[in-house]
Every structure is written in C-alpha cells, then in structure tokens.
Amino acid sequence: MFVLLFLPLGLLSQNEIIQTVNFKGFEPWLNKSNDTTYVINFWATWCAPCVKELPDFESLNKKYKSKKFKMLLVSLDFMRMKDSRLLPFVAQRKLEAQVLHLHEPDANVWIGTVDQSWSGAIPATLIYNRNHRVFHEGSYTFQELDTIIKRIIIN
C-alpha cells in the first residue's frame, strides 16, 4: 500500500510543476545560512547564451547533487511565455535541476538585491554558501563552475 501510494510521486521530477514566484517569494533563496552551497542561475528560454550554458549547469548539478549542494535555475521568461515556451522547454530538455519562474517586472527594485554589480543582463549566476559569495554577469563554462564549487563547498 505504502509503495503503491508513493511510487508515482517518486517518479515525478521536481519540474513537473514549475512555480511562479514574485521577488518576495524568491528572496529567501538568496540568504540561506546553512551548510549548503547554492548555485542560482538567472536565465530565459529566449536567451541564447543562457540556453547554451544550461548543459554545463546540469552536469554540475549531477556531479554535486548528492552533496550539500542545491541548484536553482531561475527563469525570467515573460509571464505570457510560461505555458507556451518555458514548460515545453523544461520538459523537452528533461532539466533535472529545480526550475523556478520569477515574475517581477519592476526589475529595478530587485536586481541590486541579488548583487550590487549586476546590471541586469543575463545569463547571471550567484554561487554562495555561509562562507563565500561569488556573483558573475555573463556565461560560465563547466570548468569554471566546477573550480568554484570545489573551492567553496562545505563537506
């Protein structure tokens, strides 16, 4: 009975349902102070360099997901494109890292909260844990990401 009830849930990937949040709902993800290292990538389906680096983020997630590590792929797709573009894209690419849809059009009020150096161009990535914080506007390679994680991850 237990197995029958829980097996289907276990088979669901965490991206079957993609939550849309405003900045207030998203903000707690920027300031966790536990042992986990967070990789928060800002992207959109229409952003070519973002889409290009996604496989590297997926590889990084596969490598570290059993550790104290959490990846969040924060989509900035327009609200009207969530159903027509974002959901099919995530399903087709079988993205495993958790995808969150951030809908907060008044960008000027929240971009600086993520990092003071961020002009707003994407891709942009925040990597942090309770000891380190690295923000980068622009693309990353797997090697660059891996180097940072190896250096800062808390075992």
Added chain:
Amino acid sequence: MKHLLFSLIFSLSLFAATAQGYKIGDKASDFKLLNVDGTMVSMADYTDAKGFIVIFSCNHCPYSVAYEDRKIELDNKFAQLGYPVIIINPNDSIAQPQDSYSKMQIRASEKQFPFPYLLDAEQTVYKEYGATRTPHVFLLNKEEGDLIVRYIGAIDNNHEDAAKATQKYVESAVNAVMNGKKVDPETTRAIGCTIKVRKS
C-alpha cells in the same frame, strides 16, 4: 593551479565590474555609424537638437522587441521638443545573425522606425558608453556645447506591459532636463540581453 584559475576568474569578474563606461555627468562622445538607409549618422548632424535619447537595442532580444512601440512613442513625443531617439545595435552579426545589417533594414521598414537605426559595426561605441545589455538607454543633454549624460537605464518599470508601468523613467528624465531639474532616478537596472561580442 586550482587557486590560480579561481583568482583569474575572480579578477576577470572584478575587471568586468569596474570596466569603463559613462557615469552620470560625464561628457559623451559623438559617433559616426551606418544607418539602415545607407547614410552615416552623427549626433553633430542634428544642429537643432537639445539632446538625444540614445538607446542600445537590437532585433533579436525579446526585451528590445517588447519596447519597440515605446521607443517609437518616445521619438514621436520628444524629437519635436529637441530630444530625438537614436537606436544603436551593438551586436555582432556572426554571434547573432538576427542582428545583421540586412535584418536591421527589414525590421526598420516593417515597423517604420521614425529614428535612425545604426550599426556599431566595430563594437566600439557601446564599450565607450558602457552599455551592458539591450535595451540600455543613455539620455544626453546638450550643456554649453557638450553632450552630458543625465540618465542611464531602462525605459520604464514594466517591460511586459506598457500600460502597467508606474514609472516612466526616460520620459520623466527628459522632462526634468528640459525644465532644468535634477533627474530622479538617474540610473535604473533592468533585465536584458547581453551584448553579443565578436569571437576573435
């Protein structure tokens, strides 16, 4: 090696954060760039202008597209008051084929752009101005013969829906400089597409 690479990445991002570009109050340089109609355009050509709304923008970026009608409205409203819109496409056409000169011509004619749509073919103008994304607005005001940067940032505070924008940054900035008042806010951030740089 690991640490070396890390510090290299760190210093690179430090460099990016402190890269050159205009700040409020800086003197802006003129440019001479190819327009979609085949002519070369400089700000010096506009002898009657009191300033310029220079917008780094392009064809392919959905944020630029979302703001297209609002750019036209800005020109319709402010060109006659002495502040015409000039659009500069900073993207390399190999890195982003949708932003090629011929595609720019097509888009300009489809939308009947009332303003020049220029190609920063050498990718030098956007670097000097410090544009990091499309769209990225620089409001220049002519003061004692110089073009002074008075606003840098977004057009308004809602890219998805013009009707829901509660702050029209560029419009109020132009109104402020026309009335000799201080622009507030002088800079804003916005989500946008990175500038597509030529791979060497």
